[in-house]
Amino acid sequence: MSKINKLFDSELRVINLGLESFSEELKLQKTEVVHVEWRPVAGGNKKLGNILNQLG
Template sequence: MSKVNQLFDSELNIVNLGLESFSKELKSQKKKVVHVDWRPVAGGNKKLAALLEKLS
């Protein structure tokens, strides 16, 4: 068995970043998952993120 197949045959501990629906789907399959409600700084706006960085 390849190492990739071995990985997916083992019990996974999953950290989900962003889409909560993905973690809900995993939970419905009885997988161990922790959801992190992450979003890019300033909604992904690079100019605003740079300005916020200067404040810190």
């Protein structure tokens, strides 16, 4: 069996980043899912993100 066939023959397990409603839908379908509440640094503001990066 090829690697791709093994992949699609295995049980789906998901790590969800960001949108929690997506993980909730997967749970309703009995899919194993871990939700990570992630947001871009400084709300996606590059200038502020660079300043914060220099502080740490």
